[in-house]
Amino acid sequence: MKINKKWKILLIPLFLVSVVIMVFTFLYLNRDPLPTEIIEESRRVISQAVKKDAGLYAACELARAEAYREQLLEEWRNQNKKPVYNRKYNRVEELAGLSIAEAKKAMLAAEKNRKQLEQQIDEKMKTASGNLHEFESRYYQLPLPGEIRKKYIRAKLLFTEGESALRRNDKLQAVKKINTSLEIIAQANSDAGKFISEYFSMYSSWQKWVRETIQWSAGMKEYAIVVDKLAHTCTLYKDGKVIKVFGIEMGPNWIGDKVQQGDRATPEGKYHITKKLVKPQTIYHKALLINYPNEDDKKRFSLDKKNGNLPSRAQIGSLIEIHGEGGKGIHWTDGCVALINKDMDILYQFVKVGTPVTIVGSTKPLSQIFE
Amino acid sequence: MKRNFIFALLATVIAAFTLTSCGKMPQAEIDAAKAAIENLKAIQADIYVAGEFTALQDSLNAALENVEIANSKLLKNFDAPKAQLEAVIANSATLAEKTVTAKDQVKMEAETALVAAQALLDENKKLVEKAPKGKEGKAAIDAIKAELAAMETALAETTSLLEAGNFMGAKDKVTAATSKLTSVNEELKAVTAKVRR
Numbered sequence: 074m075k076i077n078k079k080w081k082i083l084l085i086p087l088f089l090v091s092v093v094i095m096v097f098t099f100l101y102l103n104r105d106p107l108p109t110e111i112i113e114e115s116r117r118v119i120s121q122a123v124k125k126d127a128g129l130y131a132a133c134e135l136a137r138a139e140a141y142r143e144q145l146l147e148e149w150r151n152q153n154k155k156p157v158y159n160r161k162y163n164r165v166e167e168l169a170g171l172s173i174a175e176a177k178k179a180m181l182a183a184e185k186n187r188k189q190l191e192q193q194i195d196e197k198m199k200t201a202s203g204n205l206h207e208f209e210s211r212y213y214q215l216p217l218p219g220e221i222r223k224k225y226i227r228a229k230l231l232f233t234e235g236e237s238a239l240r241r242n243d244k245l246q247a248v249k250k251i252n253t254s255l256e257i258i259a260q261a262n263s264d265a266g267k268f269i270s271e272y273f274s275m276y277s278s279w280q281k282w283v284r285e286t287i288q289w290s291a292g293m294k295e296y297a298i299v300v301d302k303l304a305h306t307c308t309l310y311k312d313g314k315v316i317k318v319f320g321i322e323m324g325p326n327w328i329g330d331k332v333q334q335g336d337r338a339t340p341e342g343k344y345h346i347t348k349k350l351v352k353p354q355t356i357y358h359k360a361l362l363i364n365y366p367n368e369d370d371k372k373r374f375s376l377d378k379k380n381g382n383l384p385s386r387a388q389i390g391s392l393i394e395i396h397g398e399g400g401k402g403i404h405w406t407d408g409c410v411a412l413i414n415k416d417m418d419i420l421y422q423f424v425k426v427g428t429p430v431t432i433v434g435s436t437k438p439l440s441q442i443f444e
Numbered sequence: 445m446k447r448n449f450i451f452a453l454l455a456t457v458i459a460a461f462t463l464t465s466c467g468k469m470p471q472a473e474i475d476a477a478k479a480a481i482e483n484l485k486a487i488q489a490d491i492y493v494a495g496e497f498t499a500l501q502d503s504l505n506a507a508l509e510n511v512e513i514a515n516s517k518l519l520k521n522f523d524a525p526k527a528q529l530e531a532v533i534a535n536s537a538t539l540a541e542k543t544v545t546a547k548d549q550v551k552m553e554a555e556t557a558l559v560a561a562q563a564l565l566d567e568n569k570k571l572v573e574k575a576p577k578g579k580e581g582k583a584a585i586d587a588i589k590a591e592l593a594a595m596e597t598a599l600a601e602t603t604s605l606l607e608a609g610n611f612m613g614a615k616d617k618v619t620a621a622t623s624k625l626t627s628v629n630e631e632l633k634a635v636t637a638k639v640r641r
Contacts, residue, residue, distance in 0.1 A: 233620035
């Protein structure tokens with residue numbers, strides 16, 4: 074049989090195409106299989122790690138997993154550029170395995186670190202809250218220097234910011250804020266503690282004055298008054314025994330001795346009543362004027378002026394009284410000691426001109442104050 | 445005969461080409477989708493719409509993976525990954541809008557709170573100044589003044605945070621300051637009332 078020339082022309086390419094298809098089919102069937110499952114698994118596990126906040130709590134592990142994944146994709150792309158029969162995916166598979174392992178590590182580390190951070194936040198918040206409470210209970214009511222009070226406010230605000238960050242689940246921001254709050258409140262407590270300790274350097278003198286006053290009362294069988302500034306009390310003694318304790322209000326700068334006129338401080342020292350006043354001699358219901366400044370006050374004032382601790386125009390001040398119209402709930406006087414009118418009536422009837430009035434920072438040692 | 449051979453060779457090449465090169469890599473879509481995700485990061489979608497952003501990023505990764513799977517095949521067909529990439533691009537645009545809305549919302553809340561806090565601070569300052577002068581007016585005002593100064597600093601910091609685009613931080617700060625300013629306001633009013641009694 075003779076094949077037509079036209080058929081020949083068609084049969085040759087058909088034969089060649091068939092050969093090509095067969096070759097391709099053979100190569101395709103015998104190619105290195107693409108590790109699709111492990112590649113997908115690698116993406117899925119990394120995605121899970123991201124969802125578990127590994128980016129926040131296990132950043133290094135996640136970065137390593139992502140780096141392996143990038144290398145995997147690069148290797149895959151390189152292999153895809155090669156002819157199908159020449160592609161090798163073993164490195165791709167290996168990189169996928171490494172990225173899965175790192176992503177799983179990242180998930181575990183994230184979970185562990187998140188829990189640790191939560192525990193840390195919990196502990197730090199308790200400590201910060203305790204330190205803030207310590208400041209509030211010990212020092213908040215004291216007339217502290219402005220800088221210490223500013224520190225307390227700053228710490229308080231940072232603590233509240235930390236709480237807000239925690240509410241919106243930003244734990245890293247929360248711990249940052251609370252850490253700063255802790256640092257500042259520690260400083261504020263320390264500064265306030267130093268401030269009070271310095272104030273208590275006079276404690277031995279205060280102790281002596283109080284002891285002498287009580288002994289005098291016992292010896293003379295007379296009334297005597299002891300004002301405890303820190304306890305905010307005015308104690309009436311008779312025969313060396315406590316008869317009555319009254320609550321008091323003082324000047325806003327009641328911590329520290331009175332140094333000069335207008336400092337709104339209540340003086341500390343041994344005084345006595347020089348005048349008893351009733352309305353209209355006083356606008357404060359009833360008043361007991363004391364002999365401030367005494368000789369010690371005058372000496373100290375002169376020395377302070379001489380040493381340049383006070384300006385040359387400074388005045389020592391006067392007219393310190395125990396008077397009525399107290400009960401405002403704040404320290405409002407210019408250095409006087411204010412009692413509520415009812416208590417003032419009681420005190421007024423027992424005391425006379427010459428009754429000792431001893432004013433001290435505290436009758437208790439510092440160690441007992443904050444117990 | 446020579447002409448026939450050339451014809452046959454050409455037919456073979458065309459057949460081989462048709463069999464091996466069916467689709468073209470959707471490079472433009474890949475680049476656009478990657479750029480869209482980068483843009484979302486730049487506008488802080490990972491902070492304001494974190495969950496949706498992570499899901500979209502995952503969709504991009506899946507699409508890129510499918511591109512390579514298609515590229516590995518003898519008969520390349522990029523239709524499915526191309527459609528996935530186009531969906532990522534479209535969803536990125538929607539998410540960008542959502543991010544802007546969420547950011548604007550937080551920014552507006554922080555700004556509104558800042559205005560209110562500033563007003564409260566001014567009111568507190570006036571209350572301090574209005575406190576009666578003389579013996580009875582010199583209450584624990586100095587302490588309150590120190591507190592107000594600290595809160596004024598906090599409000600200035602809030603403004604800086606807003607300017608820097610840290611709206612969440614600004615909101616936290618102004619909320620904390622407002623809480624304290626409110627308690628100081630109450631304290632000041634109580635103190636003034638007691639002194640005037």
